Amino acid sequence: MKSRRFPLLLGLAAGLFATGASAAPDAAALARGEQVYARCAACHAIEANRTGPQHCGLFGRRAGTAPGYEDYSKAMRASTTVWDEKSLNVFLKDPMKVVPGTAMGYAGVKDDAERADLIAWLKQASRPGVECTVRP
Template sequence: MAPDAAQLARGQQIYARCAGCHAIEGHRTGPQHCGLFGRRAGTAPGFVGYSPAMKASGIVWDERTLQRFLMDPPATVPGTSMGYTGVKDDGERAALIAWLRQATRPGSACTPR
């Protein structure tokens, strides 16, 4: 089922927690999210700050892997350099992932680099 406008708006609000380190386009302390879905973890072109653990994780980002990682990043990838402890609420995580999917979809304003 497609996300509704309220869920997408909530996801965008939740993304503000991520925006201290990430952006849809352009690397910050963390890698950009443009091109996230279908990308292997630790491989965003031009981002050099990945931990060895993230590079070796074997994760390919999709809804399932994002659900698991965003619930508890340090438990999912021990040794990750991401300091955020996670989005514990299931509804918030679902809204965030729905918004990320929308914001980074083909045809959106983002351009993977």
Template structure:
């Protein structure tokens, strides 16, 4: 089912929590999210700050893996350097992931660098 405008707006608001370390375009403390879906964890081009645990996780980012990781990053990837406890609310996570899917597609609002 396609997300509606309200869910996407909610997801964008929730993403503000991520913006201290991440951006859609350009690396910050954490890697950029442009091109996130379908990318193997620990492989954003030009980002060198991944933990060995993230590089070795074998995760490929999609709705399922993002649901699991964003709920509890340290439990999903023990040893991750991401110091965020996660998005515990199922509805908030779903809205965030729906917005990320739309916002991170190359050619939408982001350009892979």
């Protein structure tokens, strides 16, 4: 029976590899990402709207639509971006270039590794659940 499962498992693993699935980020990457997020905390929080919108529920949400946040720029409200790893990577590198007219007056996270760690941490921290409750 085990001999039949092995080829199946190999096939599943190959399929995941071919579709671009990747391993979960390591603890060190998440810790670095949390440190980078400290720069964002002047305006943002995971669970609450502040000067900037909350990040809880960020992944899969259209830009300019955080629950209960009303202070978006016209440019951000008009954006058709849906937040995922790719769109966040582009935006966080140079927010004002990607969304001209955004109220987010931050020059961006220029370092590729820092951005990757930040996005990995955000993906973990912004999932709705026990510690992340979307608040209107």
